Amino acid sequence: MDVTPILENLNDAQRQAVTAPSEPALIIAGAGSGKTRVLVHRAAWLIDVEGVSPQSLLAVTFTNKAAAQMRSRIETLLNVPVQHLWIGTFHGLAHRMLRRHWREAGLPQNFQIIDSDDQLRLIKRLLKGLEVDDSRWVPKEIQWFINGQKDEGLRPKHIDDENEPDRRQLISFYQSYEEICQRGGLVDFAELLLRAHEVLRDNTELLEHYRRRFQHLLVDEFQDTNAIQYAWLRLLAGDKGVPFVVGDDDQSIYRWRGARVEHIHRFQKDFPGTHVVKLEQNYRSTQTILNAANAVISNNGSRMGKNLWTDGTEGEAIKIYSAYNERDEADFVIGRLRDWIAQGHARADAAILYRSNAQSRVLEEGLINARIPYRVYGGLRFFERAEIKDALAYLRLTSNRDDDSSFERIVNKPTRGIGARTVEMMRSYARANACSMWRAAGAIASDDLNGRAANAVNTFMSLVERMARETVGLELHDKVDHVIHLSTLVDFFKKDKGEKGETRIENLAELVSAAKSFEPDPAEEMSPLDEFLSHAALEAGEGQADAWEDCVQLMTMHSAKGLEFPLVFMCGLEDGLFPHQRSVADVNGLEEERRLCYVGITRAMQTLYITHAEQRRLHGMDNFSQPSRFIAEIPNEHVEEIRPRVQVARPMRSAPPVQRRTAIGGAGSEIGIRLGQRVHHKKFGDGVILNCEGQGAHARVEVNFESAGTKWLVLSYANLDLM
DNA sequence: TACTATTTAATTTTT
DNA sequence: TTAAATAGTA
Numbered sequence: 001m002d003v004t005p006i007l008e009n010l011n012d013a014q015r016q017a018v019t020a021p022s023e024p025a026l027i028i029a030g031a032g033s034g035k036t037r038v039l040v041h042r043a044a045w046l047i048d049v050e051g052v053s054p055q056s057l058l059a060v061t062f063t064n065k066a067a068a069q070m071r072s073r074i075e076t077l078l079n080v081p082v083q084h085l086w087i088g089t090f091h092g093l094a095h096r097m098l099r100r101h102w103r104e105a106g107l108p109q110n111f112q113i114i115d116s117d118d119q120l121r122l123i124k125r126l127l128k129g130l131e132v133d134d135s136r137w138v139p140k141e142i143q144w145f146i147n148g149q150k151d152e153g154l155r156p157k158h159i160d161d162e163n164e165p166d167r168r169q170l171i172s173f174y175q176s177y178e179e180i181c182q183r184g185g186l187v188d189f190a191e192l193l194l195r196a197h198e199v200l201r202d203n204t205e206l207l208e209h210y211r212r213r214f215q216h217l218l219v220d221e222f223q224d225t226n227a228i229q230y231a232w233l234r235l236l237a238g239d240k241g242v243p244f245v246v247g248d249d250d251q252s253i254y255r256w257r258g259a260r261v262e263h264i265h266r267f268q269k270d271f272p273g274t275h276v277v278k279l280e281q282n283y284r285s286t287q288t289i290l291n292a293a294n295a296v297i298s299n300n301g302s303r304m305g306k307n308l309w310t311d312g313t314e315g316e317a318i319k320i321y322s323a324y325n326e327r328d329e330a331d332f333v334i335g336r337l338r339d340w341i342a343q344g345h346a347r348a349d350a351a352i353l354y355r356s357n358a359q360s361r362v363l364e365e366g367l368i369n370a371r372i373p374y375r376v377y378g379g380l381r382f383f384e385r386a387e388i389k390d391a392l393a394y395l396r397l398t399s400n401r402d403d404d405s406s407f408e409r410i411v412n413k414p415t416r417g418i419g420a421r422t423v424e425m426m427r428s429y430a431r432a433n434a435c436s437m438w439r440a441a442g443a444i445a446s447d448d449l450n451g452r453a454a455n456a457v458n459t460f461m462s463l464v465e466r467m468a469r470e471t472v473g474l475e476l477h478d479k480v481d482h483v484i485h486l487s488t489l490v491d492f493f494k495k496d497k498g499e500k501g502e503t504r505i506e507n508l509a510e511l512v513s514a515a516k517s518f519e520p521d522p523a524e525e526m527s528p529l530d531e532f533l534s535h536a537a538l539e540a541g542e543g544q545a546d547a548w549e550d551c552v553q554l555m556t557m558h559s560a561k562g563l564e565f566p567l568v569f570m571c572g573l574e575d576g577l578f579p580h581q582r583s584v585a586d587v588n589g590l591e592e593e594r595r596l597c598y599v600g601i602t603r604a605m606q607t608l609y610i611t612h613a614e615q616r617r618l619h620g621m622d623n624f625s626q627p628s629r630f631i632a633e634i635p636n637e638h639v640e641e642i643r644p645r646v647q648v649a650r651p652m653r654s655a656p657p658v659q660r661r662t663a664i665g666g667a668g669s670e671i672g673i674r675l676g677q678r679v680h681h682k683k684f685g686d687g688v689i690l691n692c693e694g695q696g697a698h699a700r701v702e703v704n705f706e707s708a709g710t711k712w713l714v715l716s717y718a719n720l721d722l723m
Numbered sequence: 724t725a726c727t728a729t730t731t732a733a734t735t736t737t738t
Numbered sequence: 739t740t741a742a743a744t745a746g747t748a
Contacts, residue, residue, distance in 0.1 A: 063737065091738045115738080189738045224737095257736070356734050358739095378736080419724075538738065558735045580734055596735080619733060620739035 006044050006077070010037075017277040018042045020244070022050065022216075024237075024271035026264065027246040030308045031293070031602035032284030032564065035246050036066075039218055040073040042244055043085075046216055048078060058236070059087040059218040064539045066220055066562075067092065086214070090229050091189055092538055094196035098187070099526055099534075101206060105199040108185040110400050110530050113537035117384065118405045119143055119188045125408060126176055129427050132169070145170045146177055150190035151258035153197065153228040184404045184436055190228070197232045211238045222247030222267075226258035234270060243271065249304045250297050253558060253596045255588065264304065282308045284564050284605055286315020292608075292634045293601040299633055300591045308602070316607060317640035320631060323613040325622075326359075326572075330366035332611060332642075333569050337372060337552060340567055347373060351553040351565040353600050355578035358618075359571060360554050367552065377555035382541030387493060387504040388511055392536055394487045395480065398468040399529055402436035411437075414492035417456040422449065463487075476528045477515040484508055557600040568604035570597075573612040573628035597630045680721040 007015055014034055017027045018041045029035035043059065046052040061067045071087045086093060095113070098105050114122070123146075124139045149159060156175040161168040181187065187195065200207045217237055219225070222245040225233070237243050245267060252261040268274045282290055290308040297303070323329035333352060340350055352363055360376055367374045382388065390413060393406035412418045425448065430440035438461075445457040467486050471479040484490065493504040518535065520528040553565065572578055578597070583589035601608065612627045680686050 089738065095738095113738090116736095192738080253735075254737085256734085358733080361739095415724075540738080556735060577734095582734065592735095617739075 003045075003049055006041055006048060010034075010041065011281055013277055013279050013281065014038050014041070017279070018045050020275050020277070022242050023273060023275060024242060024267075025244045025275040025277065026222075026267055027244070027277050027279065028264075028304050028306060029246050029248055029279040030282060030306055031248065031251060031599070032282040033279035033308070034283060035248070035279065036070065036073070036220070038279065039220055039244075039246055040070060040077060043070075043074050043218060044077045047082075052216060054082045054085040056213060056215040057085055057218065058093070058214040058216070059085070059220070060093060060233075061087070061089055061220040062224055064089055064092070070220070089538075090225075090232070091192050094192040094232070095534060095538060097196050097199065097210075098192065099524060101199055101203075104203050104206060105195050106182075107187065107195070108400070110526070111185040111187050112396055112400060112403055112406075112530075113192070113534055114181075114186050114188050114405055115384070115537050115540070116143070116189070117389070118186075119147075121408070122180060122186075122405050123173070123177060125404075125427070126173065126180060129431055130173075130176065137169075137173075142170065142173050142177075146174045147188075147190045148258065149174060150188075150194050151226045151228055153194060153231055155194075179434075180404060183434070184402045185400055186403065186405055193228045193232065197228055197235065200232070200235050207235065207238075210236060211241060215241060217241055217243045217245075219243065219245040219247075223249050223252040223261050223264055224254050224259040225263050226260060230260070230263050230266075237271075243267075250300070250306070250595055251561065251599050253561065253592060253599060255592050278304075278306050280306050280308055282310045282602075285310065285602060286313055286606060288315045288317060288638050289601060289604050289608055292318055292638045293598050295635050295638075296594060296601065296630055296633045297598040300594055301587075318634065318638050319607075319609045319640050319642050321609065321611045321642040322627070323611055325615045326362045326613050326617060327366075329571060329611045329613045330362045333363065333571065333609070334366045334370045334372065336569075336609060338370065341372070345566070347550045347552045349565055350567040350569075351555065351560065351563070351603065352569045352571060353555060353557045353560050353603065354571045355557060355580060355596075356572075357556060359577075363554060363571070373549050373551035374554055375551045377553065377559045382507075382510070382514075383536040384540050385504075385507055387489065387507050388536075390489055391480070391484050391487065391508055391511055392533060394464070394467065394483050394489075395529065396533055397438075397464050398471065398483065399527070399533070401438040401464070404430070404437045407437040407441075410487070411441075411460060414488055416460060417452065418460060422453050422457065425449070476518060476520070476532055477512055479529060480515040480532075481512045484512070557596050560603050561599050564603055564605055566605045567607045567609075568600075569609045569611065570600045571611050572616070573610050573631055574616065574625040575628055576623070576625050577616070577618075578628055579630070594630065597628075 007018065010018060011034075014037065017025065017038050020042075027035075027038060029038065039059070043057060046057065047054055059067075059070060061070060067088050071082070071085070074085070074087075075081055086096075088096070098107060098111070102109050102111065120139055120143050123142050127134050127137060127139060127142070149156075156171050156178065159167075159171050159174075161171055181191070200210065214236060217233060219233065224247070233243060247264060249261045249264050252259060255261070268276070285293075285308075287310055290310060294307050321329070321332050323332055337347075337350060341347055354360065354363075357378065364374065364376065383392070390410055393403075393409040396403050396406040397410070408423070411423060422444075425444055426437050426440040429435075429444055429448075430437050433440070433443075435443075441457050441461060445454045445461070449457065463486065467483050470486075471482050474482065490505055490508060493501045493508075495501065496504065515532060518528075518532050520531045524531055526534075557570070575584070579590055579593035583593045610631060612625075612631065614624065616623055616625060678686065678688055
């Protein structure tokens, strides 16, 4: 066997990882160190050299994109199509298992997947139905709670109410939510994972089957696994399976949605004798950029520890620009972009990164004025568009009449005289009789409703029945086309004024062509329609379609993860914005922000600009802000200041020599105020500055006092003492 | 039911 | 500032 193609062009560490013995392995892969390459070559190594059957390999990723990429790269390397190779996202694979074992999982065969938007609507409806003070309960928070519990692998009965009424109420919402989902055959994203875990855990034979089958478990972005995903992996691995996990603890930026870096540490305990390989050689950035990244991240505690290096060049210094305000910041970025483009570089090689989406606005305005084409990442994806979801809801009802989520969505869309009152009646009937809305509608229409309303409901129900009847045996795309036609959604959207309606109608047409090009997997037992619907939920499509033109890339630092660009701008590096106000309070939050900063810096290949504004308009108010503490964490020798800051020296590094007990406020001397500054007030006592805004005589600060709580004070009156 | 006024809150996102 | 959700009105 010639192993050259699999091992050539790998460095020592990579080779060590790829050829590791069939024992648990943890690969700590720094940014740009060839993580995907290692995974792909490992798969090829196992199949080609170790003679492992492709069937006994399971490869898990977090995004569909990564899964598709891994599959195609393995195929290229092995030069054969690898069917039967299970590569997919956690959700995709869990879904696959549930479709195969729906009986054991306690689901109807045609269960449907709901996305977070559907889930939120469902919770809102649930709230309206229950007799609770809905001003006290925010649907989003309930959704957050339910998903959080599911991510931890907890069912309502497992949750400790801690003897708190609010918590008890939340648990009861979770319980009712589950009942509605179960009744309608609806499964949310977290439920996919939780059920897939339970079905294996509770069915010894199934578990044995899959354990026998999957000898090797390859996991990408391991630092992003949440508790239930990790539990599922461990269960599947048993004590014979060989997990090969790749991740970077320094790039864990999704703690807020359940990801736990701690799994990296735990892995070594759960799988004793784990081989640990660190990939520290970076093939992306200059040494200067890597030094900066290393320095910043070194401020975090409890790391696995690693130092990126390159045998490439030192590279140019990192440029830091202090803007007066966000407009000035945008102007600066655009000026540099112009130069870049004028030098003949591709616009697509430049990226503007920011912490929060709201920041894109000013930058976009500037780019439009400068006539520089750009593309903003994120935003609504194809299958998330309202009109698409409307059409899908009709389709789902034809497949499963008990899908309350879809029922409520389209029962009066287009308007057919089924108003809030009628729907409310259905809801209470459904609740009282523990049945679906569809059944409730049928019962109410024949008994309780007056002629007109009953008529409307009957019309709706026979419309859905007709859709189901007339599309039996049709090809998928004909089915979709027919249902859209019968739904009269097109006429409904025609009434929308402006371009909006037209776009919607175009999108509906696009849905038909999406169905046309959809290739159902013959191995799956479900109907092509159900498969298409699942696909729509699991893979919502591209954020922005028109990527063809060469344009500058705008995105949040979160969405930049995994990408690289020769030229990168990191904007809005200000305390309060980045690190974000809501993260600075606790260490975990701050460290995660720092990792995000690390991710941002390591996106840059050659040139990195970091900008911050001294003044920024946020929520319609002008705020003063200090440069981000992360800027101060970059050693000076790697930095070139484009315009040295006038007002303030670089803070933090060593605490600025503030005169003790200097009064602040009064004649425009905002100097010395910074977020986190401890102050003393005659009446309220000691506190910490949380926020400042306004200027001159109107300048106000928000102070969190130890005993008096949080207060807004006008600087010129408050007579605060710095401490 | 549709339109308009008022209130409220305001990270990060994939599945 | 602004977007979205809610309340009130025609």
